[in-house]
Amino acid sequence: MADNNRAVVFENARDMRVESLAFPKLEMPNGKSAPHGVILRIVATNICGSDLHIYRGSFPVPQGMVMGHEMTGEVIEVGTDVERVKVGDLVSVPFNVACGRCRNCKARHTEICENENVNPAVACGAYGFNLGDWTGGQAEYLFVPYADFQLLRFPDRDQAMEKIRDLALLSDILPTAFHGLMEAGAKPGSTVYIAGAGPVGRCGAAAARLLGASCIIVGDYYQDRLDLMKNNGCETIDLSQDVPLTDQIEAILGEPMVDCAVDYVGLEAHGIGREAEDMNPAYALNQVIDATRPGGATGVIGVYGPDPLAKSKAEQEGTFPIDFGKAWIKSPRISAGQAPIMHYNRELMMAILWDRMPYLSDMLNTKIISLDETPDAYATFDTGVSDKFIIDPHSLVPA
Incomplete structure (x- = not known):
């Protein structure tokens, strides 16, 4: 297993950098152990229009924060309390961090999770967005909490990889x-x-x-x-x-x-x-x-x-x-407000898998890039180009 994690970090407005960080642990931002979590090897992680608010300086975040909240990955490590998600599963990560235990999560309002372990400041947690100190997913690896509740597993890995450009959109947009x-x-x-x-x-x-x-x-x-x-x-x-x-x-x-x-x-x-x-x-x-x-x-x-x-x-x-x-x-x-991703992602996954949205890739104009190309892609995206940039940190996405 890798001993470090290369990731895109926010240095300053209009200044993104790729840095080598510590490998993620099964641990919450507040330091609590997270046996309910998993570690993912990232397969696809996108640049979102919301990331541009951070890039331009409109949405303040701390220096050194790992960017990104649109992630698809392979499970490589599971916590002791994880029962339904297995090593080797290919999964989509909702950008909302949600516990599945609080009143709002039980009502499928996962965008406003009230669990103080998700965000003690406000009822909303999100990766790479200064909402609960959650590390972003524009990286090689990612820790995801509450995995049995949070993760959307693709039923067939080979089928999913064939449609990964479209399925990568399920985490957010x-x-x-x-x-x-x-x-x-x-x-x-x-x-x-x-x-x-x-x-x-x-x-x-x-x-x-x-x-x-x-x-x-x-x-x-x-x-x-x-x-x-x-x-x-x-x-x-x-x-x-x-x-x-x-x-x-x-x-x-x-x-x-x-x-x-x-x-x-x-x-x-x-x-x-x-x-x-x-x-x-x-x-x-x-x-x-x-x-x-x-x-x-x-x-x-x-x-x-x-x-x-x-x-x-x-x-x-x-x-x-x-x-x-x-x-x-x-x-x-x-x-x-933010969308409760888990309210819709499974149904939209099925629509993609059964070819009910064959025009999606044409509309999105997806472009696959490497992790090292990401800082330049931010600058290009900021000019208003029609591309949707999908980062492939491990060169796993089919040509």
Whole structure:
């Protein structure tokens, strides 16, 4: 067994580095023994759009933190209390760290686990995100607690490796995208507006197709991202055009609003047209609320929180101006927060394994990279390219 663990660490804003760290132990961040945990050899670990908030400095984390929260791996060591997960199993790791024992976990709200061993500061734990001091998974190896509860085991290893580019999305962005649509009430025949054609927004478009949505409209500033969506059956809106969003929706649908709208952007949003040059943390949020029809619903999946890069003191502290007065008359339903990955990941795994989402890889434009290529990939991803970067630390992903 290896005696060290190479990993991507946060040095400073826009400065990621690959360093050699100690091999993980079956031990919680607070030092408690974790016989309920396992050690994984990482097979695939992705760069997420949420990681870019950290990379840019919008989401503060401690120097030296190991990055990453989208992991798929092979079990190489199990704790004495682990009964259902075996050495050799290929598994997906939900990015939410959850105990399976508290009130919220028992209600399948694993995104807000209340166990103080997961996070003593707030009811939310996550790998590589300064939420409970959990080591991230952009590494060769990873410790995962509460393994019998947490891990999603793929039923057939060979089949899983053939579809690993798609299955690697189950740890976060595909269930997260699906959750946004569920919160927005998407169903067969729904008209849907998706704010943002980054990887999670593109997963949202793929999930909307799986759900049988009728017109799927995606808005973004990057033409290559919009081209990916257009080539996969979506309508697109170029947000750099100086035309109100609702007017552009009306040009497509014949009416200025949709049944369901989802904000997949978060606090690093920009405006439309001439306003697009300036960052406006609440822009995408207000945009999707405005684009949702009366009686419809809005999902807010993009990350919001205190933003040290914001212009105003209120926004730096996490208080954003929401156009609630204008929206109130529409009887709005607005749901926000992290996704409970375990609420959806098994069903989405089965959809992938049975080829119900054959367009997923085309929409995501996945690109396999090595661990050493990761710092440069962060810089490239930050330019708005249409790639979804999947890190392969052990050269295990088939060409």
